[in-house]
Amino acid sequence: MEKTVLLTGGAGFIGAHVAVELQQLGYRVILADNLSNSQADVVGRIGRITGVDPKLWDIDVADRTELEGVFAAEQIDAVVHLAGFKAVGESVQQPLSYYRNNLDSTLTLLEVMADYGVKRLIFSSSATVYGADNAVPYTEDMPAGRCTNPYGWTKCMIEQILKDYALATPDFSAICLRYFNPVGAHMSGLIGERPNGIPNNLMPYVTQTAAGIRQELSVFGNDYPTPDGTGMRDYIHVVDLAKGHVAALDYSFAHTGWEAINLGTGKASSVLELVQVFEQVNGVKVPYRIAPRRDGDLAVCYADASKAKKLLNWQTEKTLADMCRDSWNWQKNNADA
Ligand code: WQD
Secondary structure, three states: OOOEEEEEOOOOHHHHHHHHHHHHOOOEEEEEOOOOOOOOOHHHHHHHHHOOOOEEEOOOOOOHHHHHHHHHHOOOOEEEEOOOOOOHHHHHHOHHHHHHHHHHHHHHHHHHHHHOOOOEEEEEEEHHHHOOOOOOOEOOOOOOOOOOOHHHHHHHHHHHHHHHHHHHOOOOEEEEEEEOEEEOOOOOOOOOOOOOOOOOOHHHHHHHHHOOOOOOEEEEOOOOOOOOOOOEEOEEEHHHHHHHHHHHHHHHOOOOEEEEEEEOOOOOEEHHHHHHHHHHHHOOOOOEEEEOOOOOOOOEEOEOOHHHHHHHOOOOOOOHHHHHHHHHHHHHHOOOO
């Protein structure tokens, strides 16, 4: 009997890629999304890749009545919880809406899962929970907290909520996947990152600059203690990330308790390295200027990826060149993205 997986926030960048991987492995996928930061046409795009349009429930996950409706209508076996606001800078400007939205949606989800006896949850967490005090490469046993923004604190608080709930619910499985920097797009060019307005993140800004939508890239600081002075991050291809969710889901069906697992490559690349690879693999120019550092940025952030390999038998396969090639392919095919 095929298992049914509910993806909250499933119409988004990560969700669409997880939906594709799950469907291609025979899972039945349902999306619950209020489309506040995504578009409904992703359903047809997923369908063009896999042959099956996932069912979309256009609801607010924090609304208990609406969410109960989904669980009452569907036989859900597990949930991948991706729904949440995720812009670091915006969270500093609007902390209350971030705490309200991200925490409420999680608490409502857990209450409804309990009502319907659904006992497996994969949570979209973030490397930002490691805060500013830990030394790289980050390992999952390090203390989380001392986050540098409300967005990060919501991830940290939700991990704690899940830890306490799993402790109080013996046969419950909660797996927190700590994403590093997801970039790239499915090689079909049909799904990818669609930031609203001016991109905060590096890769979409690079692709829009290469496409002439943005005039030039501002490199936020070249005076960091790194080989070329620019910030270093653990960029992970979104398809590798999606496969990591499938591996975590398979693991969760034979697991109870709480686990945090890094999803990263275990390697760090600098801003200028990424720009150089992007120009080389795509044969385009990315004009840039060196600008002042951005508040809150760390010099270096990357994963120790060994726990995911050991526990899930999962590791990344795609290179920075693949990430740059697939990001550009998405941009070229979706100029309005
Ligand atoms: C990467 C590097 C910048 C833009 C954030 C969140 C994280 C996750 C991913 C949600 C840094 C530099 C960037 C630009 C630049 N978000 N940069 N010019 O800040 O590592 O992580 O996004 O899940 O939780 O914290 O990603 O892409 O913004 O920055 O020089 O126009 O690129 O300084 O070194 P970040 P990013």
